[in-house]
Amino acid sequence: MAKTKLDLEEQELLEAYESGDFESDLDADRREYLAKAAEQTFKKDKRINIRISSRDLEALQRRALEEGLPYQSLVSSVLHKYVSGGLKDISANKSGQRTH
Numbered sequence: 001m002a003k004t005k006l007d008l009e010e011q012e013l014l015e016a017y018e019s020g021d022f023e024s025d026l027d028a029d030r031r032e033y034l035a036k037a038a039e040q041t042f043k044k045d046k047r048i049n050i051r052i053s054s055r056d057l058e059a060l061q062r063r064a065l066e067e068g069l070p071y072q073s074l075v076s077s078v079l080h081k082y083v084s085g086g087l088k089d090i091s092a093n094k095s096g097q098r099t100h
Helices: 008-019 028-042 054-067 071-083 090-094
Strands: none
Touching: 054 071
């Protein structure tokens, strides 16, 4: 597995955590809010069935293997990022079309 390159702030946080010196500045309300948000993010309570090309499926499976996760999880993650605004359709921007 490839080693992740950390920036200076991330490295400092990691070192503080590993040495036991890390102290969170989150208050109880914020911690509870983040815990609930994380739970809702990963809650999967609906199933969908879609048809895609075998070429796209194979590419998804390859990418998922590279990431070390099941391809269904990769698809779910990509869809979640798209609907939550974290993933943009760059092809629409290139052709001058507006994204929603």
